[in-house]
Amino acid sequence: xxxxxxxxxxxxxxxxxxxxxxxxxxxxxxxxxxxxxxxxxxxxxxxxxxxxxxxxxxxxxxxxxxxxxxxxxxxxxxxxxxxxxxxxxxxxxxxxxxxxxxxxxxxxxxxxxxxxxxxxxxxxxxxxxxxxxxxxxxxxxxxxxxxxxxxxxxxxxxxxxxxxxxxxxxxxxxxxxxxxxxxxxxxxxxxxxxxxxxxxxxxxxxxxxxxxxxxxxxxxxxxxxxxxxxxxxxxxxxxxxxxxxxxxxxxxxxxxxxxxxxxxxxxxxxxxxxxxxxxxxxxxxxxxxxxxxxxxxxxxxxxxxxxxxxxxxxxxxxxxxxxxxxxxxxxxxxxxxxxxxxxxxxxxxxxxxxxxxxxxxxxxxxxxxxxxxxxxxxxxxxxxxxxxxxxxxxxxxxxxxxxxxxxxxxxxxxxxxxxxxxxxxxxxxxxxxxxxxxxxxxxxxxxxxxxxxxxxxxxxxxxxxxxxxxxxxxxxxxxxxxxxxxxxxxxxxxxxxxxxxx
Ligand SMILES: *Cc1c(COP(=O)(O)O)cnc(C)c1O
Numbered sequence: 087x088x089x090x091x092x093x094x095x096x097x098x099x100x101x102x103x104x105x106x107x108x109x110x111x112x113x114x115x116x117x118x119x120x121x122x123x124x125x126x127x128x129x130x131x132x133x134x135x136x137x138x139x140x141x142x143x144x145x146x147x148x149x150x151x152x153x154x155x156x157x158x159x160x161x162x163x164x165x166x167x168x169x170x171x172x173x174x175x176x177x178x179x180x181x182x183x184x185x186x187x188x189x190x191x192x193x194x195x196x197x198x199x200x201x202x203x204x205x206x207x208x209x210x211x212x213x214x215x216x217x218x219x220x221x222x223x224x225x226x227x228x229x230x231x232x233x234x235x236x237x238x239x240x241x242x243x244x245x246x247x248x249x250x251x252x253x254x255x256x257x258x259x260x261x262x263x264x265x266x267x268x269x270x271x272x273x274x275x276x277x278x279x280x281x282x283x284x285x286x287x288x289x290x291x292x293x294x295x296x297x298x299x300x301x302x303x304x305x306x307x308x309x310x311x312x313x314x315x316x317x318x319x320x321x322x323x324x325x326x327x328x329x330x331x332x333x334x335x336x337x338x339x340x341x342x343x344x345x346x347x348x349x350x351x352x353x354x355x356x357x358x359x360x361x362x363x364x365x366x367x368x369x370x371x372x373x374x375x376x377x378x379x380x381x382x383x384x385x386x387x388x389x390x391x392x393x394x395x396x397x398x399x400x401x402x403x404x405x406x407x408x409x410x411x412x413x414x415x416x417x418x419x420x421x422x423x424x425x426x427x428x429x430x431x432x433x434x435x436x437x438x439x440x441x442x443x444x445x446x447x448x449x450x451x452x453x454x455x456x457x458x459x460x461x462x463x464x465x466x467x468x469x470x471x472x473x474x475x476x477x478x479x480x481x482x483x484x485x486x487x488x489x490x491x492x493x494x495x496x497x498x499x500x501x502x503x504x505x506x507x508x509x510x511x512x513x514x515x516x517x518x519x520x521x522x523x524x525x526x527x528x529x530x531x532x533x534x535x536x537x538x539x540x541x542x543x544x545x546x547x548x549x550x551x552x553x554x555x556x557x558x559x560x561x562x563x564x565x566x567x568x569x570x571x572x573x574x575x576x577x578x579x580x581x582x583x584x585x586x587x588x
Contacts, residue, residue: 286320347381492514
């Protein structure tokens with residue numbers, strides 16, 4: 087062995103290693119209490135920070151030391167640096183003035199569930215690695231399925247089951263691989279190049295990524311164009327024609343991804359009619375309800391799921407609208423065996439009598455990774471602390487606030503609502519002004535509004551129309567924030583109008 091590079095400090099010379107106790111309960115209590123105080127203060131003050139971080143790329147490198155400390159620093163110093171150095175570089179998703187993308191919704195109950203998840207730090211890849219982790223997840227998935235009035239065929243209490251994935255991407259990937267292997271087992275692995283997958287031009291961009299990962303030939307990914315007259319939803323008759331053309335070419339239709347609440351404009355694909363087309367061709371149908379699916383816990387939105395009994399799988403992300411923190415995506419399947427057949431591993435070091443007997447669920451075979459966190463605790467705390475009624479109320483309150491915003495937009499002749507509002511997203515834009523390019527006008531408006539730091543919204547373009555997206559859903563948002571946001575938008579727009587008219 088050579089000598090260490092110069093400047094390398096041998097720890098044992100400078101610190102008594104016997105005093106290093108990274109998990110001392112009293113020390114934990116002291117620091118965690120401080121952290122909780124810090125967090126509660128953050129929630130109180132978050133409204134006062136610029137929503138969109140105003141820093142420039144590389145800002146942090148100049149603020150922090152180039153090397154890690156050799157000796158311990160005090161917890162207070164580190165927390166102080168979070169306040170001074172980190173917070174300026176945060177875009178505050180928790181701000182009540184955050185109306186961008188789809189929201190990342192949070193709650194006290196889910197936070198506490200997350201604390202306990204982190205506390206136990208179980209790695210529940212199979213049942214024995216923490217029986218409660220597997221079984222609570224099964225219970226919670228069935229609870230949520232009940233709230234959505236899913237058929238028993240998607241529940242453990244019936245013949246199906248659910249699993250917590252981190253993302254829609256993973257839900258889509260695992261089901262696509264299950265569908266792929268089911269068909270390849272019949273037609274032979276050499277025919278993978280014949281498999282065709284279908285979505286619309288409004289399907290989330292993750293779908294292409296997923297198809298690549300699953301080995302689908304990029305030539306066989308159909309992004310079927312949607313039309314204004316269908317409100318940008320996928321048309322069953324066009325789908326039928328596209329599939330027919332593929333079949334005539336000797337290709338094999340494999341998988342259809344339909345969406346409840348597209349990311350650009352919350353368009354809803356007609357599940358029942360699309361599933362009927364797909365069923366005739368023995369395809370796997372997956373519903374991506376990442377955002378809009380959450381609303382289906384309310385009876386008035388449940389009709390969007392009509393026809394769900396005809397599909398194979400459904401995913402939605404409570405982290406987008408059901409108060410439960412990032413990386414929480416629920417996936418239900420009618421036939422979990424197909425996913426397990428595709429993804430099962432069986433190494434010697436994980437063998438045990440329960441798994442061997444097939445009497446228990448091994449969630450490692452329902453997902454990409456092996457390790458997994460005890461995330462169902464979050465949902466369990468959330469569901470129990472609030473009850474279904476409050477969660478329905480939460481959805482409705484957000485929708486009501488979006489309706490308020492929509493009304494304000496419509497009350498101003500300079501503006502128009504571009505696509506129909508279905509959930510808590512309003513797509514709108516400044517109308518034509520003195521022959522100026524409407525797209526450019528709206529881009530400028532967005533930039534000006536966001537640079538105030540007082541609100542944050544984003545944009546999209548559908549059917550060649552550039553529009554602004556305003557989504558209500560941050561947990562702390564109240565009606566006054568929505569009204570204030572409109573004031574900011576109106577103020578910026580009026581300034582621009584004066585500039586352009588003079
Ligand atoms: C947000 C969103 C996604 C993205 O999912 P990930 O969880 O980031 O993989 C997928 N589909 C829709 C409709 C979305 O709105």
